[in-house]
Amino acid sequence: MQSNFALSRKVRRRGFLISLFAILGIGFVLGIRHATDPDHVIAVSTIVTREQKLSRAAGIGVAWGIGHTITIFFVGSILILFRVTLPPRLGLSMELAVGLMLIFLGIRNLRATFFLPVKPHSHSHPHYHAHGDYIHAHDDEHKHAPEPTPVSRLDRIFGRLPFYSSLRPLAIGIVHGLAGSAAIALLVLSTIQSPAWALAYLVIFGVGTILGMMLITLAMASTFSFGQRRFARVGQHFGVAAGLISLVFGIFVTFQIGFSAGLFTGHPVWIPH
Numbered sequence: 708m709q710s711n712f713a714l715s716r717k718v719r720r721r722g723f724l725i726s727l728f729a730i731l732g733i734g735f736v737l738g739i740r741h742a743t744d745p746d747h748v749i750a751v752s753t754i755v756t757r758e759q760k761l762s763r764a765a766g767i768g769v770a771w772g773i774g775h776t777i778t779i780f781f782v783g784s785i786l787i788l789f790r791v792t793l794p795p796r797l798g799l800s801m802e803l804a805v806g807l808m809l810i811f812l813g814i815r816n817l818r819a820t821f822f823l824p825v826k827p828h829s830h831s832h833p834h835y836h837a838h839g840d841y842i843h844a845h846d847d848e849h850k851h852a853p854e855p856t857p858v859s860r861l862d863r864i865f866g867r868l869p870f871y872s873s874l875r876p877l878a879i880g881i882v883h884g885l886a887g888s889a890a891i892a893l894l895v896l897s898t899i900q901s902p903a904w905a906l907a908y909l910v911i912f913g914v915g916t917i918l919g920m921m922l923i924t925l926a927m928a929s930t931f932s933f934g935q936r937r938f939a940r941v942g943q944h945f946g947v948a949a950g951l952i953s954l955v956f957g958i959f960v961t962f963q964i965g966f967s968a969g970l971f972t973g974h975p976v977w978i979p980h
Contacts, residue, residue, distance in 0.1 A: 727899075730908065731904075731907065731908055731911045734908045734911045734912045734915065735911045735912070735914060735915040736915060737915065738911065738913060738917075738919060739918055739919035739922075740915075740919070741887065741912070741915070742915075742916050742917075742918075743919060743923065744887075745956065746805055746809060746883065746956065746960065747771075747775075747883060747920065748923060749809060749956050750771075750805075750808065750883060751767065751768065751771055751876065751923065751927075752953070753813065753816045753949045753950060753953050754767055754812075754875065754876055754879075755768075755931070756816075756927070756945040756946050756949045758928055760928075761925060761928050761929060761932065764925055764927070764928030765921050765924060765925050765928075768922070768925065769917055769921050770874075770877045770880065771876040771877070771880035771920050771924075772880060772913070772918070772919070772920040772921065773877060773917060774876065774877040774882075774883075775880035775881070775913070776880075776884070776910075776912075776914075777880075777881060778880075778881050778883075778884025778885055779888045779891060779913055780906070780909050780910065781888075782885070782892065783892035783906075783909045784906060786888075787895060787902055787906065788902055795976060795977035796970065796975045798977040799964050799968055799969075799970040799975050799977045800970065801886055801888075802885070802886040802964050803960075803961060804882050804885050804886070805882060805885070805886045806957045806958075806960030806961035806963075806964060807957065807961060808883070808957070809954070809956055809957025809960060810958060810961065811957075812950075812953045812957075813949075813950045813951065813953030813954025813955070813956075813957055814950070814954060815950075816946055816947075816949055816953065817946075817947065817950035817951065817954065819946070891909070892909075895908050895909065931945055
């Protein structure tokens with residue numbers, strides 16, 4: 708009788724571990740899929756379209772994924788460990804930050820792309836190149852100091868700091884993590900009762916997101932690099948497209964959250980998704 712009880716207990720434990728690791732595996736796959744959400748891809752594209760090196764593009768994706776994972780784990784841990792319920796207005800405000808970030812990135816991309824000095828009555832052919840993450844065009848006779856570029860001030864102030872180039876995608880990832888952290892935490896709470904395994908799920912989910920975003924940025928950067936070698940103006944076209952898409956999508960997200968979901972009115976309705 709005792710041996711049968713021990714065997715039954717062993718079988719139940721094995722079944723529990725199999726189910727748990729299956730859930731964690733699903734979390735990894737969902738993390739990769741989460742990286743392909745439109746707002747994530749659009750935000751990263753505003754940076755990657757200005758990057759020609761595949762290694763740096765992959766680094767941008769990893770930095771974004773790490774920032775996203777930091778927020779997911781921090782906010783998710785609070786919700787899981789303390790069983791906190793976010794009020795609708797706070798949840799909507801977290802998602803609004805993503806829309807505002809997309810608008811900012813779109814305007815910044817368009818400003819950088821169209822900030823090009825034009826010499827009157829010039830018949831020279833323009834050439835496109837980058838200074839940091841700033842792309843502009845000039846003719847063969849154009850000379851300039853680095854000071855007039857839109858990001859030169861930031862470069863002069865923070866350029867000597869280690870990992871400076873990774874701070875921007877890291878910050879964008881942190882902001883984007885705000886929008887999805889509550890929904891992911893609620894999904895974990897409804898599936899995994901153990902807080903320790905629920906936190907492990909968040910980590911696995913974050914690893915999948917980092918990998919997925921790294922693959923996405925590599926794909927975008929390789930496409931951009933291939934087009935740049937064949938068409939001289941493709942860098943400017945990609946920059947304009949990424950900026951416009953980010954700006955329009957950001958306005959759409961902001962309008963949906965502010966008015967359709969009621970953040971700017973007296974009756975906010977928030978459904979984490």
